[in-house]
Structure formats: structure tokens, C-alpha cells
Amino acid sequence: MSVVNQRRNLGFGLGLRTNHYETILADKPPVDWFEIITENYLVPGGKPLHYLDSIRADYPMVMHGVSLSIGSTDALNFDYLRQVKALAERIDPAWISDHLCWTGVNGVNLHDLLPLPYTEEAIRHVADRVNTVQDFLGRQILLENVSSYITYAHSEMSEWDFLNAVAERSDCLILLDINNIFVSARNHAFDPLDYLDNVLVNRVQQFHIAGHLDLEHIIIDTHSDTVIDSVWKLYEAALRRFGMISTMIERDDNIPPMNELLAELDIARQITASLELVA
Amino acid sequence: MTDKALSLNELQQAFQSAVLQLQDTPPDFVVDTDQASSTVRFKVYTDAYRLRLIEALSADYPALQQYLGDEDYDTMCRAYIDTSPSDQFSIRWFGRHLNRFLTAAQPYASQAEVAELTAFEWALSEAFDAPDKAVIDYNRMAAIAADEWPSLKLTLHPSLRRIDLQYNTPQIWQAATDKDPLPLFTANPDTQAWIIWRQHLKLLFRSLSVEEAFAVDAFIKGESFADVCSGLCEWFDEEQVIMHAAGYLQAWLRDGWIVECRFQ
Ligand SMILES: [Fe+2]
Numbered sequence: 323m324s325v326v327n328q329r330r331n332l333g334f335g336l337g338l339r340t341n342h343y344e345t346i347l348a349d350k351p352p353v354d355w356f357e358i359i360t361e362n363y364l365v366p367g368g369k370p371l372h373y374l375d376s377i378r379a380d381y382p383m384v385m386h387g388v389s390l391s392i393g394s395t396d397a398l399n400f401d402y403l404r405q406v407k408a409l410a411e412r413i414d415p416a417w418i419s420d421h422l423c424w425t426g427v428n429g430v431n432l433h434d435l436l437p438l439p440y441t442e443e444a445i446r447h448v449a450d451r452v453n454t455v456q457d458f459l460g461r462q463i464l465l466e467n468v469s470s471y472i473t474y475a476h477s478e479m480s481e482w483d484f485l486n487a488v489a490e491r492s493d494c495l496i497l498l499d500i501n502n503i504f505v506s507a508r509n510h511a512f513d514p515l516d517y518l519d520n521v522l523v524n525r526v527q528q529f530h531i532a533g534h535l536d537l538e539h540i541i542i543d544t545h546s547d548t549v550i551d552s553v554w555k556l557y558e559a560a561l562r563r564f565g566m567i568s569t570m571i572e573r574d575d576n577i578p579p580m581n582e583l584l585a586e587l588d589i590a591r592q593i594t595a596s597l598e599l600v601a
Numbered sequence: 602m603t604d605k606a607l608s609l610n611e612l613q614q615a616f617q618s619a620v621l622q623l624q625d626t627p628p629d630f631v632v633d634t635d636q637a638s639s640t641v642r643f644k645v646y647t648d649a650y651r652l653r654l655i656e657a658l659s660a661d662y663p664a665l666q667q668y669l670g671d672e673d674y675d676t677m678c679r680a681y682i683d684t685s686p687s688d689q690f691s692i693r694w695f696g697r698h699l700n701r702f703l704t705a706a707q708p709y710a711s712q713a714e715v716a717e718l719t720a721f722e723w724a725l726s727e728a729f730d731a732p733d734k735a736v737i738d739y740n741r742m743a744a745i746a747a748d749e750w751p752s753l754k755l756t757l758h759p760s761l762r763r764i765d766l767q768y769n770t771p772q773i774w775q776a777a778t779d780k781d782p783l784p785l786f787t788a789n790p791d792t793q794a795w796i797i798w799r800q801h802l803k804l805l806f807r808s809l810s811v812e813e814a815f816a817v818d819a820f821i822k823g824e825s826f827a828d829v830c831s832g833l834c835e836w837f838d839e840e841q842v843i844m845h846a847a848g849y850l851q852a853w854l855r856d857g858w859i860v861e862c863r864f865q
Contacts, residue, residue: 361691367733368760369802389690395610402690427613431687432620432650433657433695439630443609471645473632476607509642511634539637542645 330527332382332416332568334587339573343373345580350380352584355416357570360387364405378413384528384568385415386497389431390455392465393424393438393448403458410459417527419464419497422448422485437470440477440484445491452492464527465489466497469505469534469543481506482520489525496521498564499530500557501549501572505541514556518563526564531557531590532572546575548586558593566594619643620650621686654682654695661696661726664777665718680706693730697723714768714786721770724762724797725804731760736857742850749864751827755820756861757853760799763817765792771806800857807856812836816849825865 333354338346345351356377363374377383389402410418423435438444456462467485479487489496498521507514531554533547549557549571561567569590571583607630615628627643634642655678659666666674681702687695700719703709709716736758745753768786776783794814797806809817812833819829830842837845853859 361693364691365693365730366759368730368799370730371733372802393609395613399690424613426687427610427617429688430617430621431690431692432617433653433687433692434646434649436616436646439609439612441609447609472627472639472642473634474612475630475632509634509636511636540642540645542649 330416330568331566332384334590335384335568335570336583336587337386337570337572337574338374338377338383339577340373341577342580343377346377346380347373349580351580353381353587355382355384355568355570357384357386357572358413358415360385360406360409360418360420361389363409364402374413383413383415385410385413385418386466387418387420388433388435389425390420391425391431392420392422392451392455393436393444394427395424395447396427396429398451398454400458403455407459417464417495418459418461419466419528421468422465422488423468435468437468437472437474438484439474440479440481442478445484445487448488449491452488452494456492456494462493462495464495464497466499466530467502467506468499469502469509469541471509471540471542473510480512480517480520481510482517486520486522486525489522494525495527496525497528497530498526498560498567499532499572500560501530501532501534501553502543504553504556505534505543508541515559518556518560521564523564526567529557529560529564529567529569530572531569544575545572549589554589554593557590558597561594561597569594616646620647621683623647623683651679651682653692654678654687657692657695658699662699662719662722664722664774665715667777668715668718668773668783677703677709696726699723714770717766717768717770718773720764721766721774721795721797724764725774725806728760728762728797728799728804731758731799734759734860736860737854737862739851739854741862742854742859745862751825752864753826754823754863754865755859756863757817757821757858758798758860760797761821761858762797763814763821764795764797766795767792771795771808796858798856798858805856812845813849813852816846817853 335355335357336353338356338358358374363370365371387406406418421435422438424438425434425436426432452463465488467481485496503514503517507517531549532545533549535542535544535546571586573583612630619628627639631639631643633639655675658678669677681699684702685698689695700716700723703716703719767788769784773783773786794809795806796809796817815832816829819832826846830846833842833846
């Protein structure tokens with residue numbers, strides 16, 4: 323068994339969601355760390371920041387943004403970046419991530435994670451901007467592979483080659499979403515194992531796993547349901563390749579009580595334990 | 602036919618306008634697969650765009666949603682979405698122009714209660730995550746020297762929102778929040794002044810008498826205690842004015858509205 327990834331391992335985490343705030347503070351559930359949606363806490367005050375600070379006192383956290391729009395041809399939004407940096411100073415996250423996508427152009431935000439064409443032009447564009455962002459934040463960032471529903475006629479390479487090239491040229495890290503690989507593999511008819519087997523081992527810092535909505539002809543990445551068996555199998559394959567990587571379950575809709583998510587997190591723990599990986 | 606030389610910027614312009622304009626046919630750089638046509642695939646993005654924004658509006662305007670009913674609410678949201686693309690990095694602010702939209706666009710412009718409910722719910726949402734600020738207590742006010750009182754000015758809590766309502770809107774909102782059937786909108790004979798604010802993380806609102814509303818508005822405008830007292834003479838005898846003004850200050854301390862006393 324190859325365990326080649328030497329990066330910091332936080333263990334098994336969950337997304338921090340408002341309906342769990344009170345339970346977390348009262349019961350201190352056995353979650354190793356929480357991932358926050360950065361933008362939810364870029365507000366002046368009140369409950370969001372109150373609960374954030376209280377929960378941060380008990381748990382490590384990472385920041386996961388949705389508005390960096392690293393692939394947009396608009397200028398980078400430094401007002402946003404300043405606020406991200408200030409929040410990072412407040413909660414001292416283990417790391418900061420966003421998505422390998424674009425979210426709008428001409429100053430419009432579509433509030434969606436839109437796919438980029440896999441071209442040399444896009445690699446150069448994104449890598450340049452990641453460099454600027456990392457200089458500004460004073461740290462490496464992680465970029466996540468998004469689910470996609472369309473392919474562009476002028477893409478010149480596979481998604482994994484694109485992801486690797488961006489990471490190598492900007493020296494950033496990868497948040498590998500196992501469910502998104504599964505979703506995109508079905509939507510674009512490729513083998514998810516080909517994806518896994520080609521992602522650079524030393525670039526991967528975190529995993530996401532999640533549920534989705536299968537409409538047969540297309541799969542939608544909804545984060546509204548439990549993780550399915552095929553995604554767990556893919557997770558196991560990912561562990562074999564990348565070693566023990568900080569793993570987090572995303573649930574954004576139909577959010578169940580904390581206990582159900584803890585049970586799901588235990589499945590991840592069991593799979594990892596069964597592989598006897600060195601953390 | 603696809604254009605190999607399509608730049609990243611051209612792609613994003615075409616993609617975005619197809620989403621915003623709900624274009625029937627996707628841009629020609631979107632590829633069909635055996636499982637799904639380019640039209641079906643691209644529709645995932647045009648649908649998701651609208652659904653996500655409708656969901657964001659529902660978080661801010663639950664009572665409006667209940668009042669309009671799901672179908673009319675959906676129609677209203679889609680009309681707003683098509684006129685007001687988001688220009689903020691956070692979806693949290695997407696609904697901030699809804700009141701302006703409903704005041705201008707038919708059929709809503711002729712239903713004043715719809716705009717009023719929207720204004721009320723938006724004020725609540727602003728109070729929810731407005732800046733934190735420590736409030737002062739009775740002791741701070743008791744320590745004010747007699748000769749300082751006339752020049753006293755107040756800084757009120759940043760969450761405070763002062764609105765005037767024509768209808769029983771807070772009652773409608775309360776019923777919606779409690780999941781009760783909504784009462785009918787009824788217009789008040791006179792405009793009613795209200796304050797919405799946050800105290801110990803809790804959202805609160807209460808109505809104000811005409812006199813108390815005058816005093817709050819005057820302090821918000823930066824007037825001094827002496828100015829406020831002379832203004833209150835419109836309603837009270839001169840000997841009783843100070844007593845009434847002191848009564849307001851006491852209530853505002855209790856409600857956690859005052860964060861600072863300033864003197865000049
Ligand atoms: Fe993800």
C-alpha cells in the first residue's frame with residue numbers, strides 16, 4: 323500500500339449548518355472538524371458570528387468559499403478577498419478552499435459553480451489568478467473539482483489534466499470531491515477510476531463526499547441525500563491511492579439531525595480503518 | 602459549428618446571457634451526448650440559477666411567500682430575478698431590491714401591503730446580522746451630571762431599524778412565523794411607527810407612540826436632549842416634558858437601544 327501524501331490530516335469533518343448550532347454547543351458531538359461556507363460568515367455581526375466563534379472554541383475549522391470565481395474573466399474582487407482574509411484572521415482555519423470554476427462575468431454573480439473549458443488559455447488564466455490570491459492571503463489555497471453537466475466543444479484535455487495543470491502551475495492544493503467525480507463521470511461518460519488514478523497524489527489535501535440526485539440521463543449534485551454505495555466504493559479507491567486524507571461529508575439540503583450525519587461519518591471512519599492506512 | 606478560436610471571455614459572455622435570458626437553445630459550444638442533448642444539459646444551469654435565487658429569497662421573505670401562495674410567489678420571484686441580476690459576492694444580499702421592485706412593477710405596485718410586508722421582512726433580515734455593539738446600562742445614565750444633560754446626544758444600536766407601517770403587517774408576519782392562518786391585511790387609520798432591533802441575538806419589534814417616535818427620530822438625526830425636549834412641547838406641558846423624555850430613555854435602556862452617550 324502506498325501512503326505518499328504527507329499533508330496535515332484533520333480526520334473526519336462535517337459542514338457547519340445553522341440547524342446544528344445548538345446541538346454542537348450542547349453535546350459536543352464527535353466530529354473532528356467543521357468546514358464553513360465562508361460567505362455565510364462575511365456579515366457584520368449577530369448570530370452567525372456568535373455561533374462561529376463559540377463553535378470554533380471547541381473545533382478546528384476550514385473555510386470553503388463559493389465566490390472566488392477564480393476562472394472568471396472579470397478582475398479579481400479584492401473587497402471580497404480582504405473580507406476572506408479578515409475572517410481567516412478571526413478563526414485561524416487550517417486552510418481555505420474554493421472551486422475550480424467561474425461564477426459570473428461583467429460584475430454579475432450567477433451564484434453557481436460553472437465549468438471552465440479545459441484549455442491552455444484557461445489554465446494560464448486561472449494559474450495567474452491563483453498566484454495573486456495566494457500572495458494576497460499569504461497561504462496556499464485548495465481548489466475543488468466541481469460537478470458539471472455540459473462539455474465544451476473546444477476543450478483540449480481531460481478534466482483531471484486540467485486540474486493537475488492548474489495545481490502545478492500555481493502551486494495550489496486540491497480539494498478532491500469524490501461525489502463530483504462520480505457525477506461528472508456519469509454525465510460525461512468517463513470512468514471515475516481514470517480520474518482518480520490520474521490526479522497528482524501530492525496535491526490532494528481534502529476530500530468531499532456527498533449525496534446527489536440521479537435522473538438517469540443526468541445526475542445533479544444536490545447534496546440533498548445520503549452518500550450512495552458507488553460513491554463509498556470510489557472513496558475507498560481514493561483512500562488507497564492518496565492515503566488518509568481529511569474527509570468531510572457535505573449536506574446542504576434535507577439536512578437531517580446531527581446523529582444521522584455522525585452515523586454517515588462513521589461509515590467513512592470504518593472504510594478508512596479497514597484499509598489500515600497510516601495517517 | 603463551433604468556433605475553435607472562442608476565447609474564455611467570449612464563452613463566459615455567451616454562457617451567462619443564455620442563462621440570464623433563459624435562451625431556448627444553448628450556446629453552440631455545448632456538446633450533445635448519447636444520454637442527453639445539449640439543450641437538456643444546459644437547462645440544468647438555467648433552472649438551477651432561478652431555483653437557487655428563489656430559495657435565497659424565501660430565506661428572507663417567508664411571510665411574503667405564505668401571503669402570495671407558492672404559485673404567485675414563484676411568478677413574482679422569477680420576475681424579480683429577471684430584472685435584478687446579483688452583483689454581490691454573497692447571495693445574502695440578493696433580496697435587497699425586492700421592495701423597490703414591488704413598489705414599481707405591476708400587479709404588485711397596486712398592492713401596497715405586499716411592498717410593506719417586504720420592507721418589514723427586509724428590516725428584520727438586516728437587524729439579524731447587523732454589527733454587534735455593547736449597550737450601556739442605567740448606571741451610565743445616572744452618572745450624567747445635571748449640566749451635561751442638555752447637550753446629551755445618543756448613539757443607538759446598529760441593528761435598530763425604524764419603519765412606518767400603514768397596515769397590520771407585524772401581525773401578519775407573526776402569524777406566518779407561527780404557521781397560523783394569516784389574518785386579513787387591514788389598513789390603520791394613521792401611520793404607525795415601529796422599531797425593529799436585535800437584543801441578545803433575539804430579533805424584536807415594537808410600536809411607538811407619535812411622541813416616542815418623534816424623540817427616537819430626533820436622536821437618530823443627531824439632535825440633543827434639549828432639542829428633543831423642546832420638540833416634545835408640541836404634545837406635553839413644559840413641566841412634564843423632562844419626565845416623559847426620561848421615561849423614553851429608561852425604556853430604551855431596558856430594550857438595549859443605547860450604545861453611547863455623547864456630549865458637546
Ligand atoms: Fe464539494
